[in-house]
Amino acid sequence: MIGVLGGGAFGTALAVALSAKGPVALWTRSAEAARAMADHRENATYLPGVTLPDGLRPTDRIADLADCDIILLSVPMQQLRGVLAAHGPALAHARLVACCKGIELDTGLAPHQVISAALPDARPALLTGPSFAADIGRGLPTALTLAASDGAGLQERLSTPVLRLYRTDDLTGAAMGGALKNVMAIACGAAIGAGLGDSARAALMTRGYAEMLRYARAHDARPDTLAGLSGLGDLALTCMSEQSRNYRLGLAIGAGTGFHPARTVEGAATSRAVAAVARQRGIDMPITEGVVALLDRTETLAGVMDRLLARPLKEE
Incomplete structure (x- = not known):
């Protein structure tokens, strides 16, 4: 049974x-x-x-x-x-x-x-x-x-x-994909909630996926695992549907509205946990850091977006 x-x-x-x-x-x-x-x-x-x-x-x-x-x-x-x-x-x-x-x-x-x-x-x-x-x-x-x-x-x-x-x-790869996509869903929800548009969401999803890969590689996960259902598949679903609590939390942050405090939103705690590990190990996670700043209210959404857009230009 x-x-x-x-x-x-x-x-x-x-x-x-x-x-x-x-x-x-x-x-x-x-x-x-x-x-x-x-x-x-x-x-x-x-x-x-x-x-x-x-x-x-x-x-x-x-x-x-x-x-x-x-x-x-x-x-x-x-x-x-x-x-x-x-x-x-x-x-x-x-x-x-x-x-x-x-x-x-x-x-x-x-x-x-x-x-x-x-x-x-x-x-x-x-x-x-x-x-x-x-x-x-x-x-x-x-x-x-x-x-x-x-x-x-x-x-x-x-x-x-x-x-x-x-x-x-x-x-490890499957776990990282499932965890980190929730962080990116909060970021995407915030962008849409603030009226920044679908192009901004697509950019956050893509660069967020790059962060997911960096974090996973640092933990000896296989990149191809994150290219599958547990990573890319879950990222696409969670960042584009209001059925996702993480995405809805982001929408509330972006729109400046309230979110029910009793609802479990896994990405909130995960973003803080991942950011802490990333700082200790020197893993570049700018979107994750931005989500933490929004959750902790240490930075405005406009400030987070300005900081992301002002990062040095580089190859993809």
């Missing part, structure tokens, strides 16, 4: 998709939420309008994942270590697949590295790529990257007729 830990939109959508192949246990920390999903066959809070199949069992009991040989960890990146600390012994028997995208703020570690640090005997994998929960939950065709040192069996178990997984053994 497959388990999904995390009853948010993405975890629920994955549980819905995978239940087409067999029983799935969907764990949420809220007993009330688990009962509501079981009674109404819908996650009305996070994925309204999507019917939960009969093979999907919501639960708030971590013990109900004991029979799962694969567990997908669909929790916010900055909460991953805490979840593993709290429930590690109950999860250690299974193959753990991180479904979060980001870099841990305090350590600069990627999701699979956090799993390894918390559970040294685990064989972590990573599921990432261009996807919105609403699309997956509705059964729309989606292609993702599955990163694992030995992922052939996992690829077969987690693929469905409409959820197509491509395999790589470059966990």
Whole structure:
């Protein structure tokens, strides 16, 4: 049996998709939420309008994942270590697949590295790529990257007729692509929110991709990994759709409007974590630094754009 830990939109959508192949246990920390999903066959809070199949069992009991040989960890990146600390012994028997995208703020570690640090005997994998929960939950065709040192069996178990997984053994590259594209989505949203136009967005996406490659190479990732779904594919989706929370945060920054503080926006913490590591290692990340300045309100959008445009001319 497959388990999904995390009853948010993405975890629920994955549980819905995978239940087409067999029983799935969907764990949420809220007993009330688990009962509501079981009674109404819908996650009305996070994925309204999507019917939960009969093979999907919501639960708030971590013990109900004991029979799962694969567990997908669909929790916010900055909460991953805490979840593993709290429930590690109950999860250690299974193959753990991180479904979060980001870099841990305090350590600069990627999701699979956090799993390894918390559970040294685990064989972590990573599921990432261009996807919105609403699309997956509705059964729309989606292609993702599955990163694992030995992922052939996992690829077969987690693929469905409409959820197509491509395999790589470059966990670091897949993790960097998924994390850094959120930072660039905030930048692109800010540009559009401020009325700077689609040409500015295209420039930010392209030069942002160059930053992603620099950061990934510095961490011994393969550039070709970032040219795939987990990097370029996710970058294109996230920087151009208001379904992306990161993009919507950028829109709010650019337009000078408010953004709901309770919404998890992975790119906010990731941008700060990446900027800190980049400074320590001498990696040139001007767009990332600009996003941090906007988030921390140490610089205006006009000031950030002026600084980016005033950088020395060079070859592409």
